[in-house]
Amino acid sequence: MRNIIEKVDLVDSSGNICKHGVSRAKLNLYPHLHLQIVIGVVFDKNGRILVHQRSKTKKVNPGDIDHICGGIMTGETPERAFVRESIEETGVKPLNLQIVTKGVNKYNRYRYLLIAESYDKPNSVSNSEVEWVDFIHPDELKAKHASKQFTFVDEFFEDTQSAISKKLNKKR
16 A cells, blocks of 8 residues: 555646646546546466456455556656556566557546566565456456456456457557
């Protein structure tokens, strides 16, 4: 758990920074602006993707399966935020980062979707954030969703598909 006051830059719907260094506790004072976040899809050498189960004590989507996700702090690039969040949540350092898409999502956040690779072995670093973490093949995740064995954050499979498409295009 962080003991420092987190400061973020808020952006308009085009991604232009409008407010610098806002305390996360004061985000509600700027309802017309967006918190910047990263969502990262990390692939291993076998085409599996890094996922984790969100802590059951989280306020938003407790217990759901998620990609790496978190806020971009003041002064951070999306890539740097992705690396920080990945290490914090999974113990995995992502490599060869690439932004896939950016824009406002259904949670009213300005999100950057990134892809990366890693050969690290994942481990749950923080029980307050993550229940467990592992690399799982996308087909297995779809099967677990269909059988209702796992629940997933909104837009999980759309983000997964965008990441897979981008990864396939990179290989060409």
